[in-house]
Amino acid sequence: MMFAPSDRPGDPFHGNDNHSLPFLESQLSAPGPDENLKFQPLKVRVQVPPDLQWSVFYRLQELSIPCEYSSENGVGVEIEDRTTAIQLRCVLHRFIAPLSVQVNWLEHCFELEGN
Structure with a gap:
């Protein structure tokens, strides 16, 4: 299974510059706090x-x-819970997202903190 790219326009994690970052939206968005x-x-x-x-x-x-690496297969990750999924998403964001997207995300964090 591979990550599917997000196509959510205006998402502060992705910006509006057609760059998307893979993440596990279906696993992270549970219906309610059950x-x-x-x-x-x-x-x-x-x-x-x-x-x-x-x-x-x-x-x-x-x-x-839990992860593994090989030059032939790249990086494999075992996602055991939602916290691990969020951490993985943050790591990928740090290494893959364009600078403009990272700046947009940081500005969004400051806006949330100010409210």
């Missing part, structure tokens, strides 16, 4: 440019996220 909803663990292979694969793998290890 604690009985179970997260289905996933094993995924993330699509990362070859020159960034080691950096992504190393950062995931720092966060104690």
